[in-house]
Amino acid sequence: MGVLPGNRVVFDRPGGLRPPVGFVRNFAQPEAVLLRSQTISWAAGLQRGRGVSRTSFATLAFFDAPPGLRRTESAVEGGTMTIEAKKYDDLVGNLEGFSPKQIEQHIKLYQGYVKKINEIRAEMEKIPFGERKDKANFSFGKYSELKRRESVPYNGTYLHEMYFDNLGGSRAKPKxxxxxxxxxxxxxxxxxxxxxxxxxxxxxxxxxxxxxxxxxxxxxxxxxxxxxxxxxxxxxxxxxxxxxxxxxxxxxxxxxxxxxxxxxxxxxxxxxxxxxxxxxxxxxxx
Ligand SMILES: [Fe+2]
Missing domain, CATH: 3.55.40.20 (Iron/manganese superoxide dismutase, C-terminal domain)
Structure with missing residues (x-):
C-alpha cells in the first residue's frame, strides 16, 4: 500500500526490523529492502515516489501514493496487512444540501470497500506462492479472481477517501x-x-x-x-x-x-x- 506523498512504502512493525516473510526469498533483491529504525521500507530504489505493496509484490504492482489509506498489521509474523477505515463523522450534518442520512449511508458504503480489500488480501495471502499459478485461470481460478477484483475495493477505498477529504469547504473559493x-x-x-x-x-x-x-x-x-x-x-x-x-x-x-x-x-x-x-x-x- 502506498502512503502519503513522501513516497515510500513504510509498514510499521513495532519491534521488528525483518522484511516480511517471503520477500527476500521470493525476490532475492536485498538491495531493495531498506531497513530503518523501527520501520521497514520497500522503497526499492525502483522509482522515486513509488513503492511495492507487501501483498502485491508478487506482481511488483506499483501504485501512486494514496491520500490517506492507513494500515495496521497483525502481530503475527506474516500476518495480513489491513487498511483501517478513516472517520468522517464530522461531515454528517455539516454539508450544505446533504442530509445526515445521505452521508451516513455513503460512509457505510465506503467502509464496505475497506472491509472487502482487507478480505481479498487476506485470502490472497493464504495462497502460498508455490500454489498461485495453479489457482490462476482465465475462466476461473481462486487466485486470479481475487486478483481481478483487487483494484475495485482498493480504488473504492482510495477514491472515497479522496472524495470525503475534499468535502467540507462551505462555499470557499479556490485560491x-x-x-x-x-x-x-x-x-x-x-x-x-x-x-x-x-x-x-x-x-x-x-x-x-x-x-x-x-x-x-x-x-x-x-x-x-x-x-x-x-x-x-x-x-x-x-x-x-x-x-x-x-x-x-x-x-x-x-x-x-x-x-x-x-x-x-x-x-x-x-x-x-x-x-x-x-x-x-x-x-x-x-
Ligand atoms: Fe460512493
Whole structure:
C-alpha cells in the first residue's frame, strides 16, 4: 500500500526490523529492502515516489501514493496487512444540501470497500506462492479472481477517501495558485465547472477526477467507470467527484445536476490546493 506523498512504502512493525516473510526469498533483491529504525521500507530504489505493496509484490504492482489509506498489521509474523477505515463523522450534518442520512449511508458504503480489500488480501495471502499459478485461470481460478477484483475495493477505498477529504469547504473559493492552474487548463473557472458537469453527466457509476498530468503539467478531468476502468496513468489526483447514484439518490433522486451544485458548494478547496502543491513539488523534484 502506498502512503502519503513522501513516497515510500513504510509498514510499521513495532519491534521488528525483518522484511516480511517471503520477500527476500521470493525476490532475492536485498538491495531493495531498506531497513530503518523501527520501520521497514520497500522503497526499492525502483522509482522515486513509488513503492511495492507487501501483498502485491508478487506482481511488483506499483501504485501512486494514496491520500490517506492507513494500515495496521497483525502481530503475527506474516500476518495480513489491513487498511483501517478513516472517520468522517464530522461531515454528517455539516454539508450544505446533504442530509445526515445521505452521508451516513455513503460512509457505510465506503467502509464496505475497506472491509472487502482487507478480505481479498487476506485470502490472497493464504495462497502460498508455490500454489498461485495453479489457482490462476482465465475462466476461473481462486487466485486470479481475487486478483481481478483487487483494484475495485482498493480504488473504492482510495477514491472515497479522496472524495470525503475534499468535502467540507462551505462555499470557499479556490485560491490564487489553484485558480491559475484551472484557468490555464480550462480557460476560466466557469469553463472548468462546465467541463466537470459534462464529464459527470456521462460518468454513470463512476467518478470524475481532477488531475494534474505529470507530462504536460496541466489539469485534466479523468472519467472513471466503476472504480478502476478508464483511469489515466501518470496523473496526480486533486479532486474526486463521486458520480455513482448512491452518492446522491437519497437527497436528490435522479437530479444529478442539483447534486453537482451541492457538491461544488461543499468542495474543500484548501485540500485541493494542498494536493496541487504537493503534486507540483513532486513534478519539479522528478
Ligand atoms: Fe460512493
Amino acid at each position: 490564487a495558485d489553484l485558480t491559475r492552474a484551472i484557468e490555464g487548463a480550462f480557460g476560466s473557472q466557469s469553463n472548468w465547472e462546465e467541463d466537470l458537469r459534462a464529464c459527470a453527466e456521462t460518468a454513470t457509476g463512476g467518478w470524475v477526477l481532477l488531475t494534474y498530468d505529470r507530462i504536460d503539467e496541466k489539469l485534466h478531468h479523468n472519467q472513471v467507470w466503476e472504480h478502476s476502468n478508464g483511469i489515466m496513468l501518470n496523473q496526480e489526483h486533486l479532486l474526486a467527484l463521486d458520480t455513482w447514484e448512491h452518492a446522491f439518490m437519497i437527497d436528490f433522486g435522479t437530479d444529478k445536476k442539483s447534486y453537482l451544485t451541492a457538491f461544488l458548494a461543499n468542495v474543500n478547496w484548501k485540500v485541493v490546493a494542498e494536493r496541487l502543491d504537493k503534486a507540483t513539488q513532486r513534478a519539479r523534484a522528478a
